[in-house]
Amino acid sequence: MDCSFVQHNLVAYRDNNLQPGIRRDIESHLSGCDSCKKLLAGLDVVEKVIEEAKAAEPSPFAATRIISHIENNIEKKAEKRRLFFRPVLVTLAVLGAIALGFTIGKSGFNRINGTVDNKNRIETLKSDLYIHDFIEEDNTLLINE
């Protein structure tokens, strides 16, 4: 049995997945071959490293750190949204104030303008109906009398 055959089957040997005959042959090869023995020891180290990794425990403060990271992120996002919307809200408020002022101003102007219009309308009406002349004629009559 040569080294390459043994080395190819060492994982199966460790996992106990070989036929008893082959297993015995590998055992007898291992007893006299240093390099295959070292490789088997190497596979043991792999197992040991895996077991050590499995035994590793996270820090007891890990959960607190994770939660505070999430909390900061959520708050940052909310703050970003606030910072994004603040100028928009201010602009809207200013525009609203301008629009309100404009509306109030316009209604006031219309009211004043409306009075002038009424005076004109009365004058026009008076002139249409000859009220002015009639009163004047009336006055003339009175004087004549």
Add this chain to the structure above:
Amino acid sequence: MHFVAFQNVIDLIMTDQELIEGLSGRDRRAINYLVHTYQKRVIKTAYYFIGNLEDAEDLSQDIFLEIIKSINSFKGNSSFSTWLYRISINRSINVIRKNKRRNIFTNIEQLFGYGADKGKTRLKEPSHNHDPFEEKEAKEFINAVIGRLPENQRIAFVLSKYEELSYKEIADIMSLSVSSVESLIHRAKINLQKMLADHFNQHSK
């Protein structure tokens, strides 16, 4: 603003559905429950892939954040923990890819004679002058060897050997058939053995 104390959290039991709904509404109780229930699993998965516990803890913060942010994309086609494993593995693999890319650039820098101090790769091989497995770096060497496995083989191997998941669970996580997972794990073991044998043969010359 403060989160509910840990004791209250472990007293609380949430179903996957309640947890998902809670996370969707950014409910603090749900966030607490998620972190306290799954932190160990997420950190350890990241650790098995990237090989450094502190880095794994840092990475777990981003993994949990991603879980919360993408909770609405969880359709319930797999179990919540399978989905969580997928995100943890993907993020860990991304970190490994980034590190590899960084190492490539560092090696190029070294090749052209600058940035020589930055060229230390985290997973280095043991020195060639000593017995390869009597050295402290054996662990780093093993991690490096596992890191050299093709990505799918590495994922299947880590989930099987480190996480001790069944082939069916690994198949669900990797969206593969059970026979494909069996084949991946077998090939991973053969490759590991070959890499180790090459290493030992080099040292025994």
